[in-house]
Amino acid sequence: MTTATMRAPRPAPVLTPAPPGKPLRPGRWWPPLTMLGVVLAGVCAPLVRTPTFYFWDDTAGASVGAWRNIGDALLDGRLLLLDIEAWRGGNYAAEAAFGLYNPLLLGLYAGTRAIDDLALVTVVIKAFLFLTMALGAYLLCREYGARPWPAALLGSSLPLSGFTLWMDGAAWVTGLTVTALAPWVWYTARRAAEGRGSFLWAVLAGYLCASAGNPYGLLASGLVVAGVLAEALLRRRFRAGVGVTSAGIAVALLSVPTYLPFVLSASVSYRAGSQTFNDEFLSPELSDLVGLSSPSFTPYMDVFGELTFSFPGLYLAWYLLPLLPWLRWSVLRERVRGLAALWVVGVINLLLVLGPSQIWFFRWPVRLLPYLWLAVAVTAAVLLSAGLQRDRLRLRGALSGGLVFLGGWLAWSDVPVELDRHLFSTGLVAGLMAGLLVAAGRGARPAALVGMAGTLVVLAVQLSWWPSNANVLDYRFPRGAEAIQRSFADNGPGLRVQIGSVAAAGPDRGTNGVYEDVLFGSMYAVAGVESLTAYSGVGFTNFDVPLCTEYTGSTCPEAWDALWETPDGADERLADLIRAETVVVQRALRDTQDEPAPQGWQLEESTDYVDVWRRTEPLPWPEGRLSDTDGPVEIVSDTRVGEVGETVEFRRDGRGPIELTFARLAWPGYTAEIDGREVPVEQGPNGLLAVPIPEDVDAGTLTLAWSPPGTTLSLAAVGAAAVLVAGLTAAELRTRRSRRHTHLTPEDATGVPHIPERAPLPAGRTTRENQRR
Known part of the structure; x- marks a missing residue:
């Protein structure tokens, strides 16, 4: 091999602003x-x-x-x-x-x-x-x-x-x-x-x-x-x-x-x-x-x-x-x-x-x-x-x-x-x-x-x-957001439950393929459709396991059976507890055309890729997410408030324990109050949010709210950081004022004089020659 040398030495360690009136040379x-x-x-x-x-x-x-x-x-x-x-x-x-x-x-x-x-x-x-x-x-x-x-x-x-x-x-x-x-x-x-x-x-x-x-x-x-x-x-x-x-x-x-x-x-x-x-x-x-x-x-x-x-x-x-x-x-x-x-x-x-x-x-x-x-x-x-x-x-x-x-x-x-x-x-x-x-x-x-x-x-x-990364998943989703939204515009209101797997989708994907009927990962957010199918890096174990849901939102064929079963501790089927309105089954995963129709449901459509089942009767409490009540209670109203809140007006019909179950996951961070009195929240059937009503409460308005768990501690940490940053700022301002008053050589923010490290110039080269190079 032929050899030569990069003979240029190191200048000052960093590009520094030029003095006023002397702009940086374009070559730099x-x-x-x-x-x-x-x-x-x-x-x-x-x-x-x-x-x-x-x-x-x-x-x-x-x-x-x-x-x-x-x-x-x-x-x-x-x-x-x-x-x-x-x-x-x-x-x-x-x-x-x-x-x-x-x-x-x-x-x-x-x-x-x-x-x-x-x-x-x-x-x-x-x-x-x-x-x-x-x-x-x-x-x-x-x-x-x-x-x-x-x-x-x-x-x-x-x-x-x-x-x-x-x-x-x-x-x-x-x-x-x-x-x-x-x-x-x-x-x-x-x-x-x-x-x-x-x-x-x-x-x-x-x-x-x-x-x-x-x-x-x-x-x-x-x-x-x-x-x-x-x-x-x-x-x-x-x-x-x-x-x-x-x-x-x-x-x-x-x-x-x-x-x-x-x-x-x-x-x-x-x-x-x-x-x-x-x-x-x-x-x-x-x-x-x-x-x-x-x-x-x-x-x-x-x-x-x-x-x-x-x-x-x-x-x-x-x-x-x-x-x-x-x-x-x-x-x-x-x-x-x-x-x-x-x-x-x-x-x-x-x-x-x-x-x-x-x-x-x-x-x-x-x-x-x-x-x-x-x-x-x-x-x-x-x-x-x-x-x-x-x-x-x-x-x-x-x-x-x-x-x-x-x-x-x-x-x-x-x-x-x-x-x-x-x-x-x-x-x-x-x-x-x-x-x-x-x-x-x-x-x-x-x-x-x-x-x-x-x-x-x-x-x-x-x-x-290697034109792509073949070690990880290529979903091959359609690229157009509007095209995806058009494909699912007729989905209708309410929750869409999908029984499907990206592995079963095969190579026939795209706007004109299986993705006209199913999506995976978090693409339903692009389509504007409420769905259980979503990508998650954390998941929710008690909900994912019964439906055998993977991180991509894919499920196994047995998820169809789990929908029509009554979970432990519940009186209703899982499909009713989550307030499902539509169930879409990927035929490559499980063909349900010949399955008996679940009570209250009918097969509305079959395409090359999916069977579409819809609920035949409206769900109760349509303005909220309450899905089941257990015990002597009458629901007067149920209304969703904002992004995550909800209010339920109720009254007791008799003595005995009462529990309300909601079509939402019981993430840590939920709180519940009845007319200002805090009551506990629990994980109900399959990880759904449940609120027991105290036996000494005959009527009232239940208010659900959520904030990230540890919010108080988080705010305290941010406050402490603000104090620390303010102290850093004050120390730096004090150092700068000291410099102006004493006219010392520039020091670092701690008051220690800065002596930049420079490599020695090669023999025969001057600083001026180095700057030109």
Whole structure:
């Protein structure tokens, strides 16, 4: 291989605003702008072959329906915490996955609500997150002293890496969200600790990341705070450490309303009793991480019923591993204290990635891979900024070639049947590496441009092999929201119960296929239909088990029988207890045309895909959700109030116990009062909400209300955070006033003078020459 050197040294660690009257030179914008252009091109590349690349798996099944539901409420001036008409999938507060208190995400939901093409909505939101990730990574690299072009190179590689693009990007949008925001938490926290920014920005960035609803965002924010704190303590900036710690505590307190309802609702969900164990599911091994520069590497790993990834899941950047022999490793030793956060974040995430498959609520270690890659990318940008080594060329070339071969060998060893891909991939990396080393001799910019171009070339090759993520579910939903609504416009009022399975839908899907009659996940929210069918990451165990409901809303054939049975402790059939008006049975799952009609029901229609059953007589109490009474009681009226409330006027007909059952799930957070007197609420038959009437009450008005469990504690946590943030603000204002009065050299927010770390200039180069480059 030919070798050269990236001889440009590190300038001051970060782009700083120009003095008044001296605007930033236009050339300083080219690295980040080029990076963003490369990322945008890479994000759009999958759409060439797979237009629904981002309308996939959980994004399609869970997120899109929730986005529209929450967006509708926001445009009406409401914050939707519980949608009782979405049943098991409507407790958005307990799901904690949609950032109900996150202004950035709420703005995206409301801002994309007018777009009819649901696949386009996912592209808009995810492209924004990809670009946010790239820019945050770029600024973080610059904060650690990386030069603009190396920072741009690594910033373009992170969003287009295997797991981030194919898994978080295509399917797990909550993972993409926190991965996009984590670099900003790190950047703002370190910048504040160095005295070049306010801790208030760190609190804001940390809050946006942690409140996105993915607990890995909270974990990532905590690790970042720990890393920056370690840097401050190692450099004896104790007051800066106090500021970092205070900002971290404020973020944790502000996140309580997001996660406390999830924790307090776990008792009724399948998340109850989460433990630590290992079954090797989505658990990489150390050797798998060595394939980070092998474009054809699909690691051998247990992944959703398959033994290998259907995409390059552990790929990061084609140039990283082969460049190892050329890097100036002494830079890390020289700056060990100033780079402490890289070690803390990187090492802890490495341990977690290699750890057990579940630790408490945190499961599937590979989900932490993007945070490990973030630490690796920043470290690589710092090393590349110091220039490449120029001595012992043959040895370095041989080592680099050996590393390229090693990556190809590991890729072949896991999937030997794809030898042609591995040979092509290895040759491609070798050729690109030679071009990169040649370009490095002309400067940092040519090298970075070759690196970015190579990233797009490699991505194009990968997409030709793996145009989508085949490890997870492709629902193949219709893309048009209005078309979906038209298909279900004749559903009629009331609850639609669906007995069906997405696995039985087969390949014949779409607006003109089975999706004219059934939907899965949370798509009924798009259709505007009340249904038991909804995606849920928590579920409601006592309700889901009798109907054998999966997380996607799919059921088993026996759910039809369960509907017409009387649950324990009830006097009515389950179909009556939930106030079902329509029952739709997917014929591929169970053909009910010849079944005897349940009492009060008739078969109204049979299509190629479903049998449609409708109730023949109206339900009692049509203005509310009361479904059954037990005991000597007369119901005078039942009226729904607002989104979740309800009032029932009743009077006793005799002595004895009375219980009212409602067609709503008994989520934690419900309260009941009779004329101002609090009465208990219980789980009734199959997890439905039940309210016993005290025997000393002869008549009155029962009022039902709901708020997220732990609301009082959540408000107290937010109040404490506000006090802490106010204290941070006061301390920073006091420091600024002190600076103005004493005319001292700029200090950090803690009053400690800031001495930026700079790498020594290479021989023969002056500071002025470096600035020109």
